[in-house]
Amino acid sequence: MNKEEIRQWINENLVRSEEARTITGQSQSAFTQSVQSGKIVPFCTWGEGVGGRVLKLYDRESLELYARTKRKERK
Template structure:
């Protein structure tokens, strides 16, 4: 795979935490972080040790958001 193809894939398929939160439909970053902490979602890749920079797979965030909306629909 060429470097340009990898870059394009990353740009099209990976998102930072804030965009991932929006894709899931969660209203707060603390709710998103709780989902990560409990293992309901996980970063695709994480860089750094003290304050890691994490990227999430866009399709997984969309799917998790769909499941959250379904669950809310059942209990509302």
């Protein structure tokens, strides 16, 4: 893959937490709880922890699968 293909793949497949919450249909607190419990795992993380800003990107396909599975479990 060249840089442009990688950039395109990232844009099509990775999302930030705001869009991830929309995909899973969760509130901020529910999404945070799912991440902390390991039910949702970031695809990659950049930045500093303590005191610095951290960027987490999530795999769209995994989130869509989680959303479908989560809804089935609740029924």
